[in-house]
Amino acid sequence: MGVSETYARGRRLAGEQPFAIVVGLVAVWLVWFLVEGLVTGRIRVSNVLSYAWDGLLRGLIVGLAGIGLSMTYSILNFANFSHGDYITSGAFSGWAVTYLLAGLGEANIGSLLLVGAGGSVFGGALGIGITTSPLAVVVGMLIAGAASIGLALFIDRFVYKPIRDESGIALLITSVGVAFALRYIIVFVFGTDVRGTTSAGEVPRVSFYLIDGSFRINAHDITLLVVAVGLMLGVHLLLQTTKLGKAMRAMSDNEDLARITGIPTEQVIRATWIVGGGLTGIAGYMFVLWKGTLGFNDGWLLLLLVFAAVILGGIGSIYGAIAGGIVIGLTASMSVIWIPSEFGRAAAFFVMIVILLFKPQGIFSGRTTA
Amino acid sequence: MKYEFVETFLLAPRALCGPRLATSHSRTPEVVRVSLLEVRDLDAGYGELQILTDVDLDVADEEYVTIVGPNGAGKSTVMKSVFGLTTHMGGTVTFADEDITATKPEDVIHKGLGYVPQNDNVFAELNVEENLEMGAYILDEVPQDALRMVYDRFPILEERKDQKAGTMSGGQQQMLAMGRALMLDPDLLLLDEPSAGLAPDLVDEMFDKIDEINEAGTAVLMVEQNAKEALRRCDRGYVLVNGQNRYVDEGDKLLNDEDVRQDFLGG
Numbered sequence A: 001m002g003v004s005e006t007y008a009r010g011r012r013l014a015g016e017q018p019f020a021i022v023v024g025l026v027a028v029w030l031v032w033f034l035v036e037g038l039v040t041g042r043i044r045v046s047n048v049l050s051y052a053w054d055g056l057l058r059g060l061i062v063g064l065a066g067i068g069l070s071m072t073y074s075i076l077n078f079a080n081f082s083h084g085d086y087i088t089s090g091a092f093s094g095w096a097v098t099y100l101l102a103g104l105g106e107a108n109i110g111s112l113l114l115v116g117a118g119g120s121v122f123g124g125a126l127g128i129g130i131t132t133s134p135l136a137v138v139v140g141m142l143i144a145g146a147a148s149i150g151l152a153l154f155i156d157r158f159v160y161k162p163i164r165d166e167s168g169i170a171l172l173i174t175s176v177g178v179a180f181a182l183r184y185i186i187v188f189v190f191g192t193d194v195r196g197t198t199s200a201g202e203v204p205r206v207s208f209y210l211i212d213g214s215f216r217i218n219a220h221d222i223t224l225l226v227v228a229v230g231l232m233l234g235v236h237l238l239l240q241t242t243k244l245g246k247a248m249r250a251m252s253d254n255e256d257l258a259r260i261t262g263i264p265t266e267q268v269i270r271a272t273w274i275v276g277g278g279l280t281g282i283a284g285y286m287f288v289l290w291k292g293t294l295g296f297n298d299g300w301l302l303l304l305l306v307f308a309a310v311i312l313g314g315i316g317s318i319y320g321a322i323a324g325g326i327v328i329g330l331t332a333s334m335s336v337i338w339i340p341s342e343f344g345r346a347a348a349f350f351v352m353i354v355i356l357l358f359k360p361q362g363i364f365s366g367r368t369t370a
Numbered sequence B: 001m002k003y004e005f006v007e008t009f010l011l012a013p014r015a016l017c018g019p020r021l022a023t024s025h026s027r028t029p030e031v032v033r034v035s036l037l038e039v040r041d042l043d044a045g046y047g048e049l050q051i052l053t054d055v056d057l058d059v060a061d062e063e064y065v066t067i068v069g070p071n072g073a074g075k076s077t078v079m080k081s082v083f084g085l086t087t088h089m090g091g092t093v094t095f096a097d098e099d100i101t102a103t104k105p106e107d108v109i110h111k112g113l114g115y116v117p118q119n120d121n122v123f124a125e126l127n128v129e130e131n132l133e134m135g136a137y138i139l140d141e142v143p144q145d146a147l148r149m150v151y152d153r154f155p156i157l158e159e160r161k162d163q164k165a166g167t168m169s170g171g172q173q174q175m176l177a178m179g180r181a182l183m184l185d186p187d188l189l190l191l192d193e194p195s196a197g198l199a200p201d202l203v204d205e206m207f208d209k210i211d212e213i214n215e216a217g218t219a220v221l222m223v224e225q226n227a228k229e230a231l232r233r234c235d236r237g238y239v240l241v242n243g244q245n246r247y248v249d250e251g252d253k254l255l256n257d258e259d260v261r262q263d264f265l266g267g
C-alpha cells in the first residue's frame, strides 16, 4: 500500500500544484549546489557570509527607503514613482553639505556644493568618512533627511494635494512626471557623472579569518547598520506608542472613520510625508556613504528594488517593507553563488514573483501600516 | 421635556388621523428652539447621483428617534449627510442652533455628535483600547473617566482591550464602535443598524444598551432593519422611502398603523 499511496499522493500534488513542485525542485537543487560546493571547497564559507552581510546591508537600505513608500501608499493610496528621486535628491543635498564641511578651505565652495561636478573635487581626496570626518557625515545625513522632507512637503502641497481626490492611477502617472522632472533638475545642477564620494581603501575595517578565508566589516557597514536599525525601531515606536502614530495607522486602516472621529487628515498626511521623506533622504545618504559613489540615477535604480520589497512584504505595511527589503537584498547579493553577478537584480525580481505566486498579498498580507 | 416638544409641535395636530404624511409637514415658526438636530429640505447624494430629496428630520434633546425603511431607501445616506460625508445638494443641517451643513467631517465631532457607521465602524488594525483612544482623539489626553464609563457599560471591551478589533466578533465590534462614539460623551449619538449581524440573543442586549445610553441623557438617532423592535423602543420614528420622508410619528403609533404595517413591517 505504501508505494502506490505515496505515488497517488504525489500525482495529486503534481496535478494540483505543478508549480509548487517545480519551485521545490529548484530549491532542492540550489541547496544541493551550495552544500556540495561548500563540502568540496568550490564555494568558500567566508564568501557566503560576505555575500550575506552585503545582502543584509543592501536590504536595510531598501527597507528603510521602502518604509516611506509604503507609508505614503497606505495613507494616500497611491504608488509614488517619484520616491526614487526623493532618495537621490536627499543624497545630493546631504553630500553637498558633507563635501562643504569636509573640504572647506581645500577646494572652492562652488565645486564642493556641486559635489565635485565634472571631477572638480574628489570625495576620496577630502578624506570623507565616518571616522575621518564624523561631523560632516552626521550633518550631511541630517541635511539629506531634511531636504527630502522639504521636497516631499513642497511637492505634496503644489502637485499632489490639488489632485488628492483623483484616482490612484492619476496620482501615479503624475508621480512619474514628478520623478522625471526631479531627476533632470538634478542632472541640470549636478551633472551626469558618477562620482566617488569616499575612498574605499581608507575606511577602517576589521577582518576576521573564518574557516577558509577572510570576512571584512568596515566602519560604514556598521554606521549603516546602526542608523537603519535605529530608525526602523524609531518608526515602530512612533506608530505603536504615540498618538500621531496611532492616528496614522487609523487613517491607513479606514480613512472615513478616521475623519468622523475627528482625526485631522491633512495634518496626518503632512506628518506622513515628514516621516517618510526623512527616512528616504537618510536612506539615500547612507546608501552613498556605504557604496562610495553618487550618481543621478541612484535612486531611480534603487526604486525598482524598493518597489519589489514593498510589494513582496505586502504593500502598505512598514514591517513588510523591512522584511521585503531584506529578502530582496539578500537575494540580489547571494545569488552570485549560483549565477553570474549581472543577474543579481533579476534574481531578486524572480524571487519576488515566486513568493507572490504563493502569497499574492505579500508576506505581511492584509496588514496596513501597522 | 422631550414629550412636551413631541406632542405640542409634531404630533398633536394629527393625533386623530394616524401617522402624518411627511409631505403635509407644516412648520411652527414661532418655536425658537425646536430641536437639537434639525434637518431641513435636505437634498444629498454621491457625486452626480442624488439620493435624498427634501428630507426633514428632528431630534430633540435626549430624544430617541429611529429611521426605518426599505433597503436602499437612503437611511445611511441621511446619517452620512449629517456628518458631511456625502455631496450636499440643498437644504440645511442644524445642530444645537448652529448650521453645520458645510462643516467638514473631521470637525463635526467637535459639535457634540457621535457616529457609528453601518459598515467598517472600527479600526480593524488597532486594538480595542487604541480604538477607544481614537474616539477621544480631539482631546489632548485620553479622558480616563469616559474610558471607565465605556468599560463599565461594555465589560467585554475591558477584558479584550489588547485584542485587535478586526479579530473580534460582529457583536463585539459593534459594542466597540459604540464605545468609541461615546468617548466624548456626545449630545447626540447616530447609530446605523446597530443590531445588524448580531445573534438573536445579542439583539435584545444591544437594544437594552441603547436604552441605557439614551436614559443617561444622550439623544439617539438610529437606523434599524429590525424595524418593529426599534419602533417599539424609540420615542419617535421616521419611515424613509426612496430618499424621501414617508411617515413620521411616535414609534408606537407607526407600529400600529395599518399602512405602515402593510408596507414596511411585513403585516
Ligand SMILES: Nc1ncnc2c1ncn2[C@@H]1O[C@H](COP(=O)(O)OP(=O)(O)O)[C@@H](O)[C@H]1O
Pocket (backbone or CB within 6 Å): B046, B049, B051, B069, B070, B071, B072, B073, B074, B075, B076, B077, B078
Ligand atoms: N458611496 C456611494 N456611492 C454611490 N451610491 C451610493 C453610495 N452609498 C450608497 N449609495 C446608493 O444610495 C442609495 C441609498 O443607500 P443607503 O443610504 O445606504 O440606503 P439604506 O441605508 O437605506 O439601505 C442606494 O441606492 C445605494 O446604492
Ligand SMILES: [Mg+2]
Pocket (backbone or CB within 6 Å): B075, B076, B077, B118, B192
Ligand atoms: Mg444603510
